[in-house]
Amino acid sequence: MTEFHENPFKTPEERLAAAALGVPERQAMIERLLYKYPVFKKGEQFIRDFHFPFAGGSHGTGKIGGLLGSSRAGKSTICAYYVAGIDMPGCPGEDGERYPVLHITATDQTTPSSLADTIASATGMRSLPAKIKTQARMNMVLDRLRQVRTELVILDDAQFLFLGRTRSYLSGFQSFLKQLADLRTLNVLLIGEESVHDVIAGVDYLEGRGGFKREVLKPLGDAGKEFDDFRLLLSKIDARLPFKEPSVLHGSSAVAADVHAFTGGSIGRVMNLVRDAAALAMNDGASCIMLDHLRRSSTTLVRLGDTRNYFRKA
Numbered sequence: 001m002t003e004f005h006e007n008p009f010k011t012p013e014e015r016l017a018a019a020a021l022g023v024p025e026r027q028a029m030i031e032r033l034l035y036k037y038p039v040f041k042k043g044e045q046f047i048r049d050f051h052f053p054f055a056g057g058s059h060g061t062g063k064i065g066g067l068l069g070s071s072r073a074g075k076s077t078i079c080a081y082y083v084a085g086i087d088m089p090g091c092p093g094e095d096g097e098r099y100p101v102l103h104i105t106a107t108d109q110t111t112p113s114s115l116a117d118t119i120a121s122a123t124g125m126r127s128l129p130a131k132i133k134t135q136a137r138m139n140m141v142l143d144r145l146r147q148v149r150t151e152l153v154i155l156d157d158a159q160f161l162f163l164g165r166t167r168s169y170l171s172g173f174q175s176f177l178k179q180l181a182d183l184r185t186l187n188v189l190l191i192g193e194e195s196v197h198d199v200i201a202g203v204d205y206l207e208g209r210g211g212f213k214r215e216v217l218k219p220l221g222d223a224g225k226e227f228d229d230f231r232l233l234l235s236k237i238d239a240r241l242p243f244k245e246p247s248v249l250h251g252s253s254a255v256a257a258d259v260h261a262f263t264g265g266s267i268g269r270v271m272n273l274v275r276d277a278a279a280l281a282m283n284d285g286a287s288c289i290m291l292d293h294l295r296r297s298s299t300t301l302v303r304l305g306d307t308r309n310y311f312r313k314a
Helices: 012-019 023-031 040-049 075-084 114-120 134-147 169-184 195-201 225-240 253-263 265-286 291-301
Strands: 065-069 101-105 152-156 187-192 214-217
Touching: 012 023, 012 195, 023 265, 040 065, 040 075, 040 152, 040 187, 040 214, 065 075, 075 101, 075 187, 101 114, 114 169, 134 169, 169 187, 169 265, 187 195, 187 253, 225 253, 225 265, 253 265, 253 291, 265 291
Parallel strands: 065 187, 065 214, 101 152, 152 187
Antiparallel strands: none
């Protein structure tokens, strides 16, 4: 289970204490740093409401929904955070072991058969027999999900299940999703790009499982209140960095504008930049992330075709 570094350092003494820790501890803080900014909270609340549609009631069943957005919008981190807050899976109870929420990530190599195997493994099931047909594998997994009382199956990077796949694979994935929903014991949440909605909308028997309730997460903009929120996001990130002093991420509108232009407002790209710059700062023995660290990081992380000179002034 992922442990996130959420709490800011509230006093200079707390920052000094964190900066005095060993490299592994400081590295872990940086790599697991989390600030629940408005877009994050929006996604987290959507998952919670999809999991438990009635406050204080039982979990939802029989529906397929989606948390969608562009790559690096922070969707996977939101899911990991939500799953981390669920009771420890697999712990035996009075009625046997339980796996209430599963978080499965697809790739372009995933097949209907391997997806069944992955779900089986995530529920603590031993390897499925190698020579049984795909539908038989799925049936075993469906029985296992009932047995361990799974309430929510989260399928991350779901666009890989549908785009560029053979007709046979596409049919297999769509059938499996229908069968999962038809258990009537759990909901299925697809995490991915907005193109996932187009796929589901084109298949009546999938969209009909709950109407495909969805939330689309978008990066913060570079003007008005959204840019103010973006600047606040950078300050909150800085308040959690284990350095002696606040960095150039805190307060500088020029730096914030460059960070936004470099990342497009995508939280995933922001964190890639911050983590890389933090590593440079730590290796230099610096008291904080300085403009030079952001500049050096930007030259190695810059996207193809981007010729802008970033981080020339604070």
